[in-house]
Amino acid sequence: EDKVVQSPLSLVVHEGDTVTLNCSYEVTNFRSLLWYKQEKKAPTFLFMLTSSGIEKKSGRLSSILDKKELFSILNITATQTGDSAIYLCAFPNTGNQFYFGTGTSLTVIP
Amino acid sequence: DTAVSQTPKYLVTQMGNDKSIKCEQNLGHDTMYWYKQDSKKFLKIMFSYNNKELIINETVPNRFSPKSPDKAHLNLHINSLELGDSAVYFCASSLWTSGKETQYFGPGTRLLVL
Known part of the structure; x- marks a missing residue:
């Protein structure tokens, strides 16, 4: 059975800190891994990773995938209060379905 | 223009009533989904549907039914x-079918059953 585990479940940091969020998976027929940010409303897309070792970057956020060890990390540097959200990783399988992890709730305090 | 609207x-x-939630996407996508997010914020797939196949998560009660007019x-x-x-x-x-299966979400419908 496909499985996606995120850690930590929740995290509280101060502005300016760097955080690392983890997503480990056991997914048959791996296609890609997606990271989403969910604030008060719907999840919004951050990154899609398909190959090991290639870092994706967007401003202060970056993500990398390790297909050998079956995990991905999402790094946020110089955190701001606007980074407070739930961060979700997800995997599409060949059955046209996406499996989401439990999410990491990040709170950035001033 | 809103990409996915609900x-x-x-x-x-x-309790006991019947209700419907509508969803429309103007992205030309071939697959649509319904998710349920509970109070613990866990996002769980309910259905996926393209013009060929409806895939139902087996844990979804049959009181829930997706309908796709187009x-x-x-x-x-x-x-x-x-x-x-x-x-x-x-x-x-x-x-x-693009090989880049990024999902776009609607804004959500908050359902409260009394």
Whole structure:
């Protein structure tokens, strides 16, 4: 059975800190891994990773995938209060379905 | 223009009622989805549907039924609503055949069953 585990479940940091969020998976027929940010409303897309070792970057956020060890990390540097959200990783399988992890709730305090 | 839209945004109803939530996407995507997000924020797939196949998560009660009048719409109909159905329901869509299966989410419908 496909499985996606995120850690930590929740995290509280101060502005300016760097955080690392983890997503480990056991997914048959791996296609890609997606990271989403969910604030008060719907999840919004951050990154899609398909190959090991290639870092994706967007401003202060970056993500990398390790297909050998079956995990991905999402790094946020110089955190701001606007980074407070739930961060979700997800995997599409060949059955046209996406499996989401439990999410990491990040709170950035001033 | 809104890519994935849902109506209504909020739905408050009594137990036992039947209700529908509508979803429309204008992205030309070939696959649409319904998710349920509970109070613990866990996002769980309910259905995925493209013009060929409906895939139902086996844990979804048969009181829930998706209806797709065309490729741009996937509505969710719920019969005999129960207290435990209270949650936020998200519609999403993706272009599965592209090899870049990024999902785009609607704004969500917050359902409260009294």
